[in-house]
Amino acid sequence: MAMKTTQKISDSNQFDVIVIGSGIGGLTVAAILSKLNHKKVLILEQHFIVGGFTQEFKRKGFRWDIGVQAVTEMAKGDIGRVVFDYITEGKLQWEKLPNLSDKLVYPDFTFEIYSNPQRNISDLIRMFPEEKASIKRYFSDLQKVTIWYKIHLIADFLPKWLQRLIKLCVGRLGKLARLTTKEYVERNFRNPYLKALLTSQWGAYGLPPSQISFGIHAVAMTSYGKGSWYPVGGSQAIVDCILPTIKKAGGMVLTQRHVTEIIVKNGVAKGVKAKKTHNAKAEVEAYYASVVISDAGAFKTYTELLPEGYATAYRNQITAFPKGYSMLFLFLGLKESPEKLGFGTQNYWIFNTYNHDQALQEQLAAPDKIINSCMLSFPSLKNHTVGRSTAEIIIYADYNYFARWQGQPWRKRDPDYYKLKEKLAQKIINFVENYYPGFKDLIEYYELATPLTVEYFVASDKGSTYGTASVPERFDQKWINAKTPIKNLYLTGTDALVHGIVGATIGGVMTAGIINGLFGFFKVMFAIIFPISNSKKEI
Ligand SMILES: Cc1cc2nc3c(=O)[nH]c(=O)nc-3n(C[C@H](O)[C@H](O)[C@H](O)COP(=O)(O)OP(=O)(O)OC[C@H]3O[C@@H](n4cnc5c(N)ncnc54)[C@H](O)[C@@H]3O)c2cc1C
Structure with a gap:
């Protein structure tokens, strides 16, 4: 239902870019567009704390974070680290966590997982010697399917003919990725304890073995195998280190602003309407920008924020899609x-x-x-x-x-x-x-x-926690994408790519890439990897 507002466009409600939601995906794209393209970004956050799942809260002298137990890809030179170094201007430090990353505790045994696949393979083979060949094949499949996933993503940025060729070459791995993890373990293993062990960390991506795609299981397991890090100062430090990058370019975050509608005129996104969550009587506010980015997830963006009549096919598909x-x-x-x-x-x-x-x-x-x-x-x-x-x-x-x-x-x-x-x-x-x-x-x-x-x-x-459910069909949904059918409207974060701190962060990079035009992803990555060559890029 479209809401009326009487507010006119003025300097105070006109920005270059509006981002709906201050999760790590929203903060990342805001920081890149601020730093690389010198855009004045407004982030509207419905909660009174900034950060989405990267927020912290305090009670009675205790402090907890919500969605950060351990972050992968943070070794010097890893993709996650270079992006974080860029958006925080090197201010955020990461502490490497011990190699013993997880303990799987069952009624009659405990199994320890290390950020060292070779050790995990040997420990599993010692416990289940009769399944040695399948265990080795499983770890090799995790690697191959992860490579497939990366190719599948990059292919999206290449010309159509090259996309088709690449997809043809790696099609067999795509089939493996589109199995559920339960299908994979049922086909390859006999021992029920081993099947349970290999799928024990299903809680880290939010769907049990019968629902999660083997592709996302493989990406998660492969990244854990490379080690985990924790932000020095906790998740609050993530937010505190990114915000100055946005503010330096004139941007800001307004909390307690629930975006109720994306303003669309003639198929082009022009701004948003927002309600103050702390003042029910306050007038609906309108903010305008030539680029609107949503970190509120595909479901909310297409089914609640876009006025009716837009992206109807996507809206119907998302409504029917399995929930997390x-x-x-x-x-x-x-x-x-x-x-x-x-x-x-x-x-x-x-x-x-x-x-x-x-x-x-x-x-x-x-x-x-x-x-x-x-x-x-x-x-x-x-x-x-x-x-x-x-x-x-x-x-x-x-x-x-x-x-x-x-x-x-x-x-x-x-x-x-x-x-x-x-x-x-x-x-x-x-x-x-x-x-x-x-x-x-x-x-x-x-x-x-x-x-x-x-x-x-x-x-x-x-109250779902990992964005759109990572069932096998998720790989083939066009709406899991930073691009939307509405001109100047983009998605970011988890539903632009995949869940996880690094997943949502790279989702932010993807969004900035698409906004930067042809080969924009490569332009943005170049600027991130070689920040010295970072001059203002027009978009
Ligand atoms: C319990 C738990 C543990 C986790 N542990 C880890 C971990 O150890 N390592 C890891 O890598 N990942 C972990 N994750 C996953 C990771 O935290 C998330 O995938 C990631 O933070 C999601 O970021 P995002 O930007 O996509 O969205 P979110 O963090 O969900 O941010 C979305 C933001 O948009 C705001 N918003 C929504 N609608 C509106 C609106 N209409 N108007 C204004 N604002 C709006 C929300 O308030 C929120 O702030 C964990 C997740 C959970 C739930």
Whole structure:
């Protein structure tokens, strides 16, 4: 529904570029266009904190981040690192995390994962010697499919005839990438424990083995194998180091501005309308720019922000596309360092069964009765500036389970919502306590966030956490792209490319590339890699 506004175009609401949402994808494209093209960028963020999933929050002297456990591709010279060095002007430092990156904790064994594929291969072969050949083939397939994925992306920027030729050459790997991970492991392995082990980290991309494409599984696993880093100063440092780059070119961020509509005239994006989230009576504001970029995800952009009648085919396809899941986040403030119980910087994936798909469905249906798995991590062991010790537990959950309290104000929902939250928090704590006796005694403070909290703070569709679901069909959707059918409107972040800090960041680079015209991606990458040659580029 189009809303009326009376505001006229003036210097105060006219910008070169408007970015909807301040997630890492939005911040990246804003910083590149500010630095490379000297554009005055306005970022409109609906929340009162900047950063989307890269935001931090504080309670009672404890500090947690939300969507940053470990970031890959951050060695000097890696793609993620060169982009971050560019957009932060080298200000953001990264600390390499220990090689022991993950612990997979099952009822009758534990398996450690290292950022060292050779070691993981040997450990798996020692445990499952009868599957040696398949294990070796699996790791080789992960590499090949990751290369396919990169070629598949770059091909988009090449002439059509070359695209067709390239796709023909790597077609076999494309077929492998379009299997689900469950299909891949069912075809290649016999031992159910091994099948479970290899798919244990499904929580890191948000879909269980029967739904996630083997392609995205491969990209994730391959990047973890190269090591993980953590931003020095925590996720807040990411935001703090990028914003000056945007401000230097005259840009700014306005928080508590919920964009309600993209203004389109004659098929061309001209600006946006936004509501102040902290003042229901305030007039709708209008902001204008010759480029509008959305970091709000494909679903919201096409189905809610674009006026009806535009991009109808995309809108219909997105509405029918499978949805991702949401989560419960249990944020814990600890009395003492978790090292006391032997915990470290790694992620702990804890399971009470080996069938991830079935376990998830049971948990989604009744989380207050059944918890089958969780991911436990300790932000304070990675962020030395955080002060007091913290832990964070993540559990997959169904938005619909909480839908009856939808629309009620944050912190003022019905008492039975808070009763349920308390029950869930206790259930989750007891689940971990079962595996790590003494854990409960470490806890001084806890707070549970539900899918409604996620929806409130990052405005994602039904509190989903990883953007458009990475099912195999995602590879073939034209709307998973920085380009849109509306002139001067672009997508960025996760849905311009793929989930993850680096995925959404490169999504930002892709958007800046397309805005920079023919071979723009290569121009932008050149400027990022060789910043010295960085003169103003007209767009
Ligand atoms: C629990 C969890 C753990 C994770 N851990 C890791 C990890 O360890 N490593 C890693 O690489 N990745 C991790 N990720 C993934 C990563 O955090 C995300 O993929 C990435 O941050 C997404 O960035 P984005 O820019 O696409 O979008 P988002 O961060 O979702 O930002 C979108 C922004 O747009 C705003 N917005 C939406 N609609 C509107 C509107 N209408 N008007 C104004 N503003 C709007 C939102 O408020 C939000 O700020 C994790 C994610 C989760 C959920």
